Amino acid sequence: MFDVVIIGAGVAGCATAIALKNQNKHLKIAIIERGSSENTIRRIGETLPPQASKQFQKLGIWEAFLACNFLSSYGTSSVWGSSELYTNEYIYSPFGYGWNLDRCVFDRFMINETQKRGVHFFFKTSCTTAFKTTSDWQLTCFENTNKKQISARFVVDASGKKAAFTNLQGISKITNDTLVGIYRFYDTIINHKALSIEKGTLVETNPNGWWYSATLPNNKLVIGYMTDADIAAKLNLKSKASFENLLNTSVYTAKRIPEQASYSENQLVAAQSQYLTNTTGEAWLAVGDAASSYDPISSMGIYKSLVMSQFASFAILDYLNNEPVGLRKYEHIVQQDYSQYETKKTKYYAQEQRYKENTFWKRRQKQKLT
Template sequence: MRVADWDAIIVGAGPAGSALACRLGTQRRVLLLERAALRVHGGRVAHGVRGDASPSSDAEVSPVIVAPFAGATSSLPTASPFLPRIGESLPGAARVLLQRFGLLERFLAAGHVERGATVSHWDDGEPVWFDHLRDPSGPGWHLDRNRFDADLREAAIAAGAVLVDGCGPWHATHADGVWQIERQATAQIHRAPVLVDATGRNAAIARQLGIPRRVDDELICLHAYLPPCADDEDDCTRVCADRNGWWYSVRVPSGQRVLAFHLDADDAELHALRSLPNLLAKARQQVVLADVLPVTLDVDVVVHARPAGSAMLDFVALARTASGFFAIGDAGLSFDPIASQGMFHALASAESAAKVIAATDIGTDAAEVRAAFLAEQSAVSAHYRRRLQGTYSGPSRYRGHRFWAMRRAAESGTESGVAASA
């Protein structure tokens, strides 16, 4: 097998992995691996490598050219349009991180839309309005996720990282102080002292290494992207509780409206709500949603489902893993969407990992700095859980219903609050 040596290997070219590659690529030989084949709009060249790579500065890196989608109007590399991306918002506090990544100007010019007010009908009483302009960090943005992800990948490549997509399966091992990724399909081995799992909720590398992952909540997000409507000028994020879950809806930069409902994986209504008419009918019963949803749709819209509950890797097991391994973004800690912090955490954990890796480069004890990273992530998890508990302690009007009672019981460590009502 051919062997290539790197300073860092990052698996997963989503926001967390690309952000870290952007921070490390200027001074290190960084390999960014993506299992999926990234596709290109408008025939634009993706400055990466398909299936093979070498860190040699003298080698020519052949660009990948992928046929454009029919009718494509964007020239940016993007995920398949048949797989809508969830994670549409970024808080104003992310501005500092974007500056550190050298991305703020590009981000502000990319067409992401400033967030409007949030309208929430959570507890009893009338809906509550919150104006994000009062947030000291600013209102934040609704993201064009495809463009955001593509811009981060391009920034990583511009910083010097080598992006390899369409990798297929890989196998990770550690020996003699070096991490190794073996790709049987191309008979190649990539080696580095640093290996980063940025594969999202799948946590593919961590699971392969046998690191336990605790899933706290089997929450499912059913979501649909409704086509643009000329009459829809609402710029609010709308959130509300229901008897067996909670909703949110927002209009994203494309003009489409996201409608999402979060419920238990074993909910008897789950199957029926995979039908858009049923999902819309249930949503229209909520006062904060009824006015912004279309009465009828002339096109077929798919309702997608994905896991959305809290999950985290075992920090004790992580600490015992060989030096140089990191898990960032959703791979390390997956947030419940009600926190609206998933995208921010992707960037923040990438920045934290970059600082630790840089400290190791200047001679600081690798185990010591990684312990500091894990302690920081543990503190983030603890703070998040406290806030999540406060959110799910309500709403009082649905207190007797199973969805809410189960979450109160889980937080209190008892089953006494579980009710049988549905």
Template sequence: MINTKYDVVILGGGPAGLAAAIAIRTKTDASVLLVDRQHQGEVRVGENCPPETVLLLKQLGVAKEFYRGGHQTCPGYASVWGRDTPGYNDFIVNPQGPAWRLNRQAFDKMLADRAESCGAQISWSTRFIDAQKHSNEAEGFTLRLVRKSEDRECEVQARFVIDATGSTACFAGKLDINKSVDDELFATVRFSTLAQGRGSKQIQLEAVEHGWCYHSLLPAEKVVSMIVTEKKHLVSLRENEFQGFDDALQNTNLIGSSIAKLDLKESSYHTYCIRPGMLAAAEGSNWMAIGDAVASFDPIAAQGIYKGLSHGLQAGKKVMTWFENREQNNSNFSQQVKNQYGDYLRNRNHVYSLERRWSNAHFWLNRSSNNIDYSQLIKNES
């Protein structure tokens, strides 16, 4: 049962929100409610994370559970990008070890179990509707929520709110804080079960004329494949119940030959709109946005889970400082977000600039000619 008052309400139950709940409860005695519109165990996109992720999991106290969670190491990347032959980037020289291919449902459950064991309350299948800010800062916000099981609204008072609602940044939007969007992409994702065959443990990337493709084997005999493109090319991918998607992957060089060796069954298809961008403000006196809510990246960056966990840990520090002495809360989170986003933009544009085989194709032309004033994004706050 949801109470009427909490010290902290976290909107969003992905890695960022769950990490924030863990960090807050391990640093403070604050009462924490986390709500998420999805039901527990629902499939989320994001199945790989860099080696450094383990350092964050240690800080969250779940590293041992992670190693026992059936996740699998990734030796590196194989890519056809900027040339017709594959290139390789191995993790063997990384001091943190290999990257990881996740059993995402087990990963999310691990974080949720840890959050609840720390004393956070989680309400799944609960949708955030609106927020009203009180003139008295000590009272914080009144949030309107709807639990799907009850199909009726309830109101919750929160002294501090954390927006971890993903790229939509629902709470920030209610405060009239909008995201500056610098691109729009569409990802079509296919999840399948491996019936027979043996594929490479490397993550595979391949550039094509109208976008790029991604393919990876996952734990528990699962396989994920993705095509990232622009909206006008979605129709062809959806033709004949996504036969167009299957054909497009088969026509690639590296990924197509890998998939040809696999017998896949129980495939499901999902399409997502991706709008990379950054919020005009990352935080206020008694709220903050974290993860994709504050800064959403192009999936080519492969930083979503790491960024979410990192921001969640920083949320724990900010909330602890806020409750101890809110007059002296000198958070530098906003500047960190700006710096992080500036680094991301430079890296993304560099990666896209490497592909010149289709320099006149709309997809590549758009992403090689972005004129971005990085100095405005990473300048020091006055």
């Protein structure tokens, strides 16, 4: 019997486990993860804002994070609302600089820090059913074909946009758009020589969406195009040729790619804004993207997971101490945060008026009126 079982070993799941252990090291916590302990899958989300430092300090993993030597980011550049390139430098931030991450390394770092605190992991394991008794949850899971029965006093859904556990509970997702990202990773080392390209994050709009690019550790560059799913299909952006033709129409983004640079296959990623109708229930809550997910233009996905994991841990401990009011407080915080995000997102998209008659931008102007 575990006190808490967390489904998903991403940032939100690991941060919640660490936050719980920081408050009560005697808690028996397990994390169930579909992937392997190596975690070699390339996840999208490489940018950390400066204020993330405060969250790492709260979790007690700040020094360990710095030891990873991720690439410092001193600002972001954008071509949004005009043809001029605008740079927002972090020099004005009280928290200093941000970071561009190697996500595989960062995700393994979070898992390692969680394991150090005595959290048990079930890798390559998926849950198929969840049954609530009067005293605990009974989870039926499978590691390949091996059946496992895992019991817990409390369950945390940290399974990302799929919200796997809450889906089993019949909780609905409210989706505000159909945004997707088509991504490609470039290696900027040619003939064993690293080519110098302007570092940092850049976003650049066009009639059907916007480009995102960021320099990463180990001489990598990621480029993605954000648009709605139907537009991506119409433009056939999973095709190498179609993606490159569109990329070549960009003013600034294409210039970041060194000649003859090798690159990965195109990767399609769901990026819609969504939230759950309920983020808490009897002896469970959702955290991270499982609870609510934001448009990548916010660059706040990882940061939000770090912040909300702290609030989630308070609510869980309250519940385990027979104080269920903590769950209601947590749900209110998630709802308020999402409401504030929607307001900011609407204002930001409204700044781009050059393409307001195009379908992608028109849809976001309609959101402004509703």
